[in-house]
């Protein structure tokens with residue numbers, strides 16, 4: 001089986017996920033998640049990764065830390081790639097395609 005490689009959107013280094021992280025990625029693919037949070041072993045930042053395209057560079061803005069209104073465990077991060085922009089939780093995989101949707105979800109908690 002081919003080894004997965006991840007490109008860190010923060011430091012741009014390429015690294016291989018640990019076995020545990022690889023399992024999380026495979027589970028995210030099964031659940032059709034658009035986003036999964038990984039810890040970069042090189043810059044130690046929490047980075048959003050697209051489970052189906054680990055080399056895809058996504059811009060993430062994490063200056064506003066928002067706790068996920070759905071699972072309450074994850075952090076919502078803003079992700080921007082060539083195709084779309086959205087906010088997503090790397091824990092439960094929920095995504096919001098506008099700030100308003102996200103704000104509404106937070107208000108409902």
Ligand SMILES: [Zn+2]
Nearest residue numbers: 008011040043
């Ligand atoms: Zn990094």
Ligand SMILES: [Zn+2]
Nearest residue numbers: 068071089092
């Ligand atoms: Zn969540």
